[in-house]
Amino acid sequence: MGYVDEVFEMVVKKNPAEPEFHQAVKEVLESLRPIIDQNEARYRKEALLERLVEPDRQIKFRVPWVDDKGQVQVNTGYRVQFNNAIGPYKGGLRLHPSVNIGIIKFLGFEQIFKNSLTSLPIGGGKGGSDFDPKGKSDREIMAFCQSFMNELYKYIGADVDVPAGDIGTGAREIGYMFGQYKKIRGVYEGVLTGKGLSYGGSLARTEATGYGLLYLTDEMLRCNGHALAGKTVAVSGAGNVAIYACQKAQQLGAKVVTVSDSNGWIYDPEGIDVALLKEVKEVKRERLTSYAAARKSAEYHEGKGVWSVKCDVALPCATQNELTIDDAKALVANGVIAVAEGANMPTTLEATQYLLDNGVLFAPGKAANAGGVATSALEMSQNSERLSWSFEEVDQKLKQIMVNIFHNMDDAAKRYGAEGNYVVGANIAGFEKVADAMLAQGVC
Numbered sequence: 434m435g436y437v438d439e440v441f442e443m444v445v446k447k448n449p450a451e452p453e454f455h456q457a458v459k460e461v462l463e464s465l466r467p468i469i470d471q472n473e474a475r476y477r478k479e480a481l482l483e484r485l486v487e488p489d490r491q492i493k494f495r496v497p498w499v500d501d502k503g504q505v506q507v508n509t510g511y512r513v514q515f516n517n518a519i520g521p522y523k524g525g526l527r528l529h530p531s532v533n534i535g536i537i538k539f540l541g542f543e544q545i546f547k548n549s550l551t552s553l554p555i556g557g558g559k560g561g562s563d564f565d566p567k568g569k570s571d572r573e574i575m576a577f578c579q580s581f582m583n584e585l586y587k588y589i590g591a592d593v594d595v596p597a598g599d600i601g602t603g604a605r606e607i608g609y610m611f612g613q614y615k616k617i618r619g620v621y622e623g624v625l626t627g628k629g630l631s632y633g634g635s636l637a638r639t640e641a642t643g644y645g646l647l648y649l650t651d652e653m654l655r656c657n658g659h660a661l662a663g664k665t666v667a668v669s670g671a672g673n674v675a676i677y678a679c680q681k682a683q684q685l686g687a688k689v690v691t692v693s694d695s696n697g698w699i700y701d702p703e704g705i706d707v708a709l710l711k712e713v714k715e716v717k718r719e720r721l722t723s724y725a726a727a728r729k730s731a732e733y734h735e736g737k738g739v740w741s742v743k744c745d746v747a748l749p750c751a752t753q754n755e756l757t758i759d760d761a762k763a764l765v766a767n768g769v770i771a772v773a774e775g776a777n778m779p780t781t782l783e784a785t786q787y788l789l790d791n792g793v794l795f796a797p798g799k800a801a802n803a804g805g806v807a808t809s810a811l812e813m814s815q816n817s818e819r820l821s822w823s824f825e826e827v828d829q830k831l832k833q834i835m836v837n838i839f840h841n842m843d844d845a846a847k848r849y850g851a852e853g854n855y856v857v858g859a860n861i862a863g864f865e866k867v868a869d870a871m872l873a874q875g876v877c
């Protein structure tokens with residue numbers, strides 16, 4: 434059996450019942466085959482892959498809090514510190530009832546390579562809880578966040594591990610967590626990113642993941658003889674990533690015709706009204722039915738279905754495994770040119786293969802959505818130098834980072850005989866730097 438297959442088998446055996454983690458490891462290891470084949474003896478002797486797939490540590494803790502009725506609730510908190518070969522652990526906190534250790538591990542594993550691709554000095558980590566923020570009062574959210582930080586503070590720090598937002602964690606939650614960290618530690622430091630602008634946040638961090646997704650997609654289209662302007666775009670999700678993906682797509686001259694949430698989806702042939710979407714989701718925290726009620730041109734559909742709409746570019750921005758083989762077939766049948774992942778691992782392995790086999794340009798999440806964490810790293814830099822940069826300055830840096838990521842993954846794919854396969858290119862380009870740093874730092 435080859436080295437890749439041996440390590441994958443070991444991962445499945447040692448981490449049973451963690452299908453998302455298995456999926457992420459499989460996707461990465463399979464595409465690293467060309468570089469691993471060339472270096473197999475050394476990597477085996479150094480147990481490089483065995484070290485890469487085993488987190489530095491996994492922290493799991495109780496999060497008790499009191500709801501508005503006076504009832505004590507108990508959730509489970511997680512932080513997986515996966516790899517700090519190239520910088521302090523960095524990655525978001527997901528608050529969603531589906532969260533379990535396997536999901537946090539898949540996200541933390543992906544984050545290692547994503548963070549490396551940004552070319553900034555950040556290692557890989559992820560955390561979160563099975564807490565469901567939906568329907569909770571502000572006071573309940575604060576109670577949860579403070580209790581979560583009462584335990585998490587022991588393991589994080591501006592030079593150790595710097596968490597940020599993800600599904601269910603936005604500026605409000607980061608604010609409550611930052612306040613509690615400051616109270617417990619008595620230290621004012623950039624321990625979290627995605628902070629509010631009045632206490633160390635970076636301009637353009639809110640927009641960064643969605644904007645970055647479009648900067649990379651635009652560059653990928655351009656380098657393959659297409660242009661984003663005039664294209665029809667389907668977006669899934671209606672959260673932070675989706676909203677700013679819609680906004681930047683429109684600024685670049687495309688028409689976005691869909692968004693979705695976990696209840697249903699919108700088809701708006703006149704183009705998504707981003708101001709209305711923001712009002713519904715960011716201000717009122719309501720469902721997409723409110724968007725449909727306020728806009729004549731919008732059709733609301735219950736359940737799944739965004740990928741059945743005819744589009745040139747598809748941008749999955751909701752959650753893992755939301756774009757299945759049937760969706761990929763529908764997109765190809767409708768003539769899709771490009772799929773770029775705003776979410777983490779939204780496309781199943783089978784669907785990814787189908788898109789690649791059918792000549793669809795495919796930008797994997799660890800490259801396409803890296804703009805969020807890259808701008809988090811820019812927030813860390815600003816915190817360290819106790820300065821804040823203008824929106825334009827951050828946005829310009831973000832754009833350059835995304836263009837560089839595209840070219841780095843494009844070059845890596847070419848170097849290893851897989852031209853145009855950006856899954857191979859992104860994984861190899863991300864891996865090279867981490868592997869080099871791990872080998873240089875010895876057995877640790």
Ligand code: NDP
Nearest residue numbers: 600601642670671672673674694695751752776777802805
């Ligand atoms: P938000 O919480 O702001 O929005 C998430 C959106 O996805 C909501 O519309 C939500 O619908 C929908 N969604 C979440 N879970 C599910 C589910 N199980 N089934 C169907 N729909 C679902 O999160 P973000 O926009 O921040 O994150 C979206 C994706 O982007 C995630 O995969 C995240 O890991 C990834 N990402 C985020 C970054 C960031 O900076 N925020 C950076 C890089 C990647 P509903 O409201 O109904 O739950």
Ligand code: 2IT
Nearest residue numbers: 524525597599805806809
């Ligand atoms: O998946 C991700 O890259 C994020 N949720 C953002 C992480 C960060 O540290 O900004």
